[in-house]
Amino acid sequence: MIKKDLHSVTAFAPASSANFFVGFDILGFPFSELGDEVTLIKNEVGELRIIEIENDPGLPFDVSKNTAGDALQRMLAYLKLNSGFDIKIKKGIPVCSGLGGSAASSVAAVSALNAFLEAPLAREELASFAMEAEYLASGEAHADNVVPSLWGEFTLVQSLMPLCVATLPMPDLYSVLIHPDWQISTQSARQALSSTLTIKQHIQQSANLAKLVVDVFNKDWQGLSASAIDSLVEPQRAALLPGFYEYQQAALEQGALACSFSGAGPTMIALTETAEMAQSVADAMQQQMAKRDMQSQYWYKQMKRGGATIVKEERR
Ligand code: HSE
Numbered sequence: 001m002i003k004k005d006l007h008s009v010t011a012f013a014p015a016s017s018a019n020f021f022v023g024f025d026i027l028g029f030p031f032s033e034l035g036d037e038v039t040l041i042k043n044e045v046g047e048l049r050i051i052e053i054e055n056d057p058g059l060p061f062d063v064s065k066n067t068a069g070d071a072l073q074r075m076l077a078y079l080k081l082n083s084g085f086d087i088k089i090k091k092g093i094p095v096c097s098g099l100g101g102s103a104a105s106s107v108a109a110v111s112a113l114n115a116f117l118e119a120p121l122a123r124e125e126l127a128s129f130a131m132e133a134e135y136l137a138s139g140e141a142h143a144d145n146v147v148p149s150l151w152g153e154f155t156l157v158q159s160l161m162p163l164c165v166a167t168l169p170m171p172d173l174y175s176v177l178i179h180p181d182w183q184i185s186t187q188s189a190r191q192a193l194s195s196t197l198t199i200k201q202h203i204q205q206s207a208n209l210a211k212l213v214v215d216v217f218n219k220d221w222q223g224l225s226a227s228a229i230d231s232l233v234e235p236q237r238a239a240l241l242p243g244f245y246e247y248q249q250a251a252l253e254q255g256a257l258a259c260s261f262s263g264a265g266p267t268m269i270a271l272t273e274t275a276e277m278a279q280s281v282a283d284a285m286q287q288q289m290a291k292r293d294m295q296s297q298y299w300y301k302q303m304k305r306g307g308a309t310i311v312k313e314e315r316r
Contacts, residue, residue, distance in 0.1 A: 001118040002083050008041040009115045010312040013107035014152070015093045016100035017177065018144035018263035021228035022208045026157055028148040028263075029170070031177060032306040033299050034099060038068050038108035039088040039312075040116070046084040048072055055091040063087075071106035071133040075113055075121075078129070085113070096183040098263035100145030102137035106130035107149045111308040123150050124163050131160065138186035138264070145263065152307020156213070168216050170303050171224075174278040176270040177262055178247070178285045181295040184240045189264035193236050205232045221257055221273060228258035228271070241266045243292045250288040254281045275300070 015034040020027035043049065050061045050069055063069030068089055076083070087109065093101035110126040130146040143157045147165055154171070158164040197205075208227045215224035238244040241261075247268055251259035255277050256270040268285065272278045278300035289296045 002116050005315045007316040008314045009112040010039040011108040011112035012037050012311045013104040013149045013308040016145045016148040021260050022230050024233045025142045028144040029154040030148045030152050033301050035092050036104040036108050037090040040085040040112045043084040043086050051086045052088040067102040067133040067136050068105040068109035071129040072109050074129040096185050098265045098267040103145035106133040107308050115310050152305050174272045175303050176278045176282045176300040178298040179267040182266045184266045186264040225257040247285045247288050250284040251281045254284045256281045
């Protein structure tokens with residue numbers, strides 16, 4: 001049942017950085033400096049309509065082609081509701097950036113619809129609608145952006161069906177996210193990956209992932225620096241961003257503990273122990289990108305919790 005007196009709800013969902021070096025499709029954390037807002041306004045026509053997309057006119061207005069619209073359609077079908085809503089999407093996350101923009105829009109959308117319900121759904125149920133919508137962006141369902149954006153935690157997704165999530169302590173580190181003016185679609189970044197791996201690659205990657213989780217619990221940042229080395233996915237994707245290894249090298253030379261793609265890229269993530277070091281890593285990476293005439297913008301912040309929230313409700 002939809003709350004009768006509620007007319008519109010606006011929800012915010014943060015950007016997220018997926019993979020965390022060696023946790024391909026498994027690890028992710030929220031980055032609430034950036035995020036998308038979705039407003040749902042009850043309409044009388046009984047239909048879902050996207051009426052406004054702010055900051056990204058290239059995104060589809062067709063509800064079934066837009067991750068926010070698709071997630072809402074799935075949720076309404078599950079609830080057997082034929083209520084109509086006008087949808088306004090305000091993008092705060094650059095498209096195809098590796099910052100979980102498609103997930104943030106669908107997470108904000110299902111969070112807003114949930115606020116209309118007399119009996120709200122659990123976050124695991126909301127995640128399933130948003131996760132399915134990821135097919136539109138990447139051709140596959142994965143939850144390593146949806147879950148951290150919704151939970152607001154550093155999360156490890158063990159399985160999708162049933163959704164099984166573990167929460168890790170938030171590292172007391174700074175994350176630098178540097179976004180070059182370059183686009184890589186998640187779909188093409190996934191297509192760049194071989195569908196097979198050798199047992200040797202499996203051993204190396206799973207050893208690093210297991211050790212990284214231990215390092216996070218032990219707050220062993222030098223240990224993490226040695227375990228956050230992706231020998232599986234990064235080498236297959238590096239060529240998608242001209243100069244990738246130069247930017248990575250620049251970050252490591254400035255003392256970054258680790259540096260790689262954020263999610264499917266092209267945004268790169270680096271970790272540092274202090275804000276000062278984060279600034280010098282960001283500067284060095286930006287200068288290196290400029291040498292290739294690659295414009296960029298960056299953000300850095302202490303890693304912290306913070307997931308999807310309701311920012312406004314209007315009653316009538
Ligand atoms: N784990 C996904 C990938 C994240 O790297 O393809 C996409 O943002």
